[in-house]
Structure formats: structure tokens, C-alpha cells
Amino acid sequence: MKEKINQYISKFKVARSLKVRIFFIILLVGIVPTAILRYGILQNYEQRAVEVRISDVQTQFKILANHLITYNYLQDTSSEIINAELEQLSNLYDGRVLIIDSNFNVIKDTYGISQGKTMISEEVIKCFKGGNGVNYDPVNQYIEMTTPIVLIRQNEEGKENFEKEESVVIGVMLTSVSTDNIVANIEILSRQANLIQFVMVVIVIAIAWGLSNILVNPFEKVSAEIGKVQDGFQDEPISVSDYLETEHIVTAFNELLGRMKTLDESRQEFVSNVSHELKTPITSMKVLADSLIAQEDVPIELYKEFMTDIADEIERENKVINDLLSLVKMDKTAANLNIDTIDINAFCELILKRLRPIAKQRDIDVIFESKREVTAEIDEVKLTLAISNLVENAIKYNNDHGYVKVTLDADHQFFTIEVEDNGLGIPQESLEHIYERFYRVDKSHSREIGGTGLGLAITRNAILMHRGFIKVESEVGEGTRFLVKIPLTYIAK
Ligand code: ADP
Helix, strand or coil: CHHHHHHHHHHHHHHHCHHHHHHHHHHHHHHHHHHHHHHHHHHHHHHHHHHHHHHHHHHHHHHHHHHHHHCCCCCCCCCHHHHHHHHHHHHHCCEEEEEEECCCEEEEECCCCCCCCECCCHHHHHHHCCCCCEEEECCCCEEEEEEEEEEEEECCCCCCCCCCEEEEEEEEEEEEEECHHHHHHHHHHHHHHHHHHHHHHHHHHHHHHHHHHHHHHHHHHHHHHHHHHHHHCCCCCCCCCCCHHHHHHHHHHHHHHHHHHHHHHHHHHHHHHHHHHHHHHHHHHHHHHHHHHHCCCCCHHHHHHHHHHHHHHHHHHHHHHHHHHHHHHHHCCHHHCCEEEEEHHHHHHHHHHHHHHHHHHCCCEEEEEECCCCEEEEEHHHHHHHHHHHHHHHHHCCCCCCEEEEEEEECCCEEEEEEEECCCCCCHHHCCCCCCCCCCCCHHHHHHCCCCCCHHHHHHHHHHHCCCEEEEEEECCCEEEEEEEEECCCCCC
8 A cells, every 4th residue: 555655656756847747748749730630631631532533423424424315325225335334434433333214213233233123212313303412431431423314305496485405304323433442542641641650759759858858957957056065065156057047046045055154154153152151250260269279278358259259250150041041032933922912101110110229229310201001912021021121221331320211102003112321322333233142342341230242132032023123323422222113913924
């Protein structure tokens, strides 16, 4: 059973091959017209040959009918000239001639069988009435026809009749002529046609085979080139420019390859950044621990101080790991969103409430301005992380006694959250990099105040997952303004 299914699948696969399809299309286009032509020509030949034979025979028998009148054959069948003529014609056309008089008596049969008998058939009656009957029987291979024997009588003077002459059918010739030689000719013709057709089929198969190979070749080249890339992951883009179509495929593939390379590079960079970020606190801890071990009789105060530093480094390590985990969560597909209808005013208030104590330590004023009541469909946990990061940054990169202003607004489609501060600001050239993982404008300062460089990457990912977008404006020394715009209703793709 399984084998049968496999066989079926493999057969089906062959039918799906472009090469096989082209092969059969060319075969069809090459062979069908020749078959139609052959059939048409043979049919036409038969029709034409029968027509020629009929007109031939009719002419001969019309002449004979006149002779019959001249020799008064219907009254006296002994005329040797006519009998010889009849014999000659029936031999010539390989047929039989019956001569029937006006009483439907057969007065002459060249086969000698029906002589003296009565013959009343539809054709004969029709012919007596003036009609000419021709009947071709292709199955039994003969033509049957009737020829009237017409007497022209002179009308007597004084009769009321206007015409001087009058035609009277006084007898009928019933002739059947064999079409054997036509059939023999058709057979010869058809044999020749078969031979020509066979040669044609062989040539068409050869052309179809060659053409299907040539036409499909560029596609095979494309897959071979792609195969090479898979094997070696070579750097150069591939090129098969035989067809516009293969060029399109190759261009699309090269673009994909480029994107894969960029992705690969950024992943490598990310991994090396992660290792570096995780190694830094460990190195510090090792240095601190080693220096404690190396010294003898270390005073308890120094122990305490070094241990506090080690605890700080552990805290830092913990922060980096937590941020990395958040980022990994955000990197997953939008299907992981936990969408709920949320009161965004309360949502913002809660975030600010949590962060105000930190701001208070540096006397930074945190203001919330809501232009309207907003409810929206969001993933509360992920968006809290995003907005918290923005407000946290606005506090972290602020001057003492500064302010942070959060403004909420909405239109019929989106809600916007604006986070504005009058802090340090971001240099223009750094603006395009701030969403990159581990990017910090001032590395040492950021480290000092506990930054990991992952905050804005997390924020941006969370916003993109909600199909929203984020924009930043900043001036060094003046402050920074982040604008987040998110659809009110979540649209799953
Ligand atoms: P970090 O953990 O270092 O804060 P982020 O990804 O949150 O990392 O931010 C990246 C960098 O962007 C920060 O190091 C900081 O230099 C800069 N930055 C972010 N927000 C602000 C802001 N409100 N004011 C000034 N600089 C900012």
C-alpha cells in the first residue's frame, strides 16, 4: 500500500515538472495538427475521387443511353454494337448494368442474372419521373446510379401543344460501379501518410526533448547556484541572467542572502556584546576578591567595603540578565502578546507612581498631563516595561532639580504618550543608534548610573509588537522628547 502511495507521489511529481510539461506541450502542438491534416486530406481525397468517378460514369452512360435510342435497343436487345458497348463499359468500371423498360421489366443485365424479371425500386421510379439518382455506399464500396433513356418525340402539327418536341423517359439504366480502386488508392496514401507521420513524431519528440531541456536549464542553474551557497555560504551574490524570471528569482535570493548575512553579523555582535557585558562585573568581582585574598590581616572595614563593591557588581550582573530576558521575550512574535482593554490614564499614573520616589531623590519633578480619558487594547506588562524605561531614562539622564513631563493624548485611531525632560540631551549623531542593543551615548556615565544599554531596545520592540512607533527629538544640554504612538485597537496580522 505504502509503495503504491509512494509510486503515485513520484508519478505526480513528474507531472509537476516544468520540463515534462514543456515536453508534452511541444509534443501536442507538433503531433495534433499533423494528425488532423492527415485525416482531412484522406477524407477529401475519397470524396473527390468518388465525385470524379460519378461524373465520368454519368457521361459515358448518357452517351450509351442515346445509342440505345438510336438502335432501338428497348424493343430489340440483339444489337451487337450495343451489347459490345455495354460489355466494354461494365468491364471498364468493374460494374453491372441493368436496362429497365417502361413496364419495369429488366431487358438486359450484364451479369445475366435478373434478365426478364421485374424491377420496381424507389430509384428507378424516381428516374422515370425525371430525377437522376446517385448513391455511394462506402461500406460495400460501390456507387449505384440511374440514367434515364430519353426519347425526343416530334409533336404533330395542329396540336394545342406549344412545344414542337417532347422528351419521354422510355427506360432506365441502373448501374452499380465498384470503388475498389479508390479504396486501394486510399490505402496506399494512408500507408505513406503513416510513414510521414511516424517520422514527424520522432522529429517532434527529439525537438520537444531538446527544447524542454534548453528552456528549463536556467532554472536548474539557479537551484545549482543556490545549492552552492548552501554548501559553502559564499560571500559573492549569485548570478543567472538567462531569463528575466531567473534574474528576478536570483535578485530576490541575493537580497535574502544579504539580510541573512546582516542578521548573522548582528547576532554575532550581540553575542560578543552579551559576553562582554556579563564578563565585566565578574572581572571586577575577581579583582576585588583576589586583592582581599592576597592581603594578610585585612581590616574588617576594607572587607566590608570590598564586599559592598562585590554586591554592587552582582546587582549589576542581575540587571543585565533581567534586561536580556525581557529583550528575548520581546523578540518573539506578536502572537505572544497578552492583549487586554486597559485604562491608559490609570496605566500611566501607576508607572509614574512607582518611579516618583527615585525622582524625588534628585528633586526631579514628575508631571502627568492627560488631555482625555483613553482606553486601549494593549499588553499591559510589555507596554509598562516600555514606558517605564522612557520615564526612567528621563530621570536618569536629567539634572538635579529638573523635570519630567508625561503627556497622554488620543485621536480616533491612536493614543500618544510623550515623555519630555530638560536633562542632558542626546547628541544628533547618536540619535539613530540609541535603539541598538548595548548602545550608550556615554558608556562610563551610563554604567555609573546603572544603565545596561538595553532599555530602549526593549522599549522599541514592545512598541513595534503593538504595531505602533516611537520618535525622538533631542538637544544636548536642553533635553529630550520621546513620542510613542500606538493604535487604540490591536490588529492581529
Ligand atoms: P541605558 O540602560 O544605558 O539607559 P538605553 O537603551 O535605555 O540604555 O538608552 C541608550 C542610551 O540613550 C543611554 O545610554 C543614554 O545615553 C541615551 N538616552 C536615553 N534616554 C535618554 C534621555 N532621556 N536623555 C538623554 N539621554 C538618553
